[in-house]
Amino acid sequence: MHATVSDHRSDVAVLHLRGELDADTAGQLSAALAGLLERPVPRIVVDLTGLKFCDSVGLSAFITSKQVISARGGWLSFAGANPFLAQLMETVGLSRYFAIFPEVDDAIAAAQI
Incomplete structure (x- = not known):
């Protein structure tokens, strides 16, 4: 990755x-998120357009990060998931906890509301 x-x-x-x-x-995901989590109010859109596969360990890293982000008043959303990832997130219930957008621009625009 x-x-x-x-x-x-x-x-x-x-x-x-x-x-x-x-x-x-x-570990690479955790390292990338670590710097973003240092921001006073982390607001992160995860662009999944180029991600071809994600297993439970990857999903767990997102969930752990969301807890830190929420505690600081920020948010984390997803954009551009392929059909496999979109179905995976739906199946494991992540769509109840994360905003999921079709495109990155949609997620950024939603942040302005």
Whole structure:
């Protein structure tokens, strides 16, 4: 898995993920999120467009991060999930806890509301 961050507006970061997120690469996700979690009020959109696979270890990293983010008054949302990832998130119930948008721009626009 490869992770990069881009800032949109002064208060929203987009975490772009590519490849496969699993037990072998979850540490990379945690490292990428660690810097974003240091922000006073983390507002993060996770761009899943390039993510081809995610297992339970990867999902767990998102859940753990959400707890920290929520405690600081921020939020984490997802955008651009392929059909496999969208179905996975629905099946495990993540759609009840995370906002999931079709496109990154939609997630960023929702942050302005």
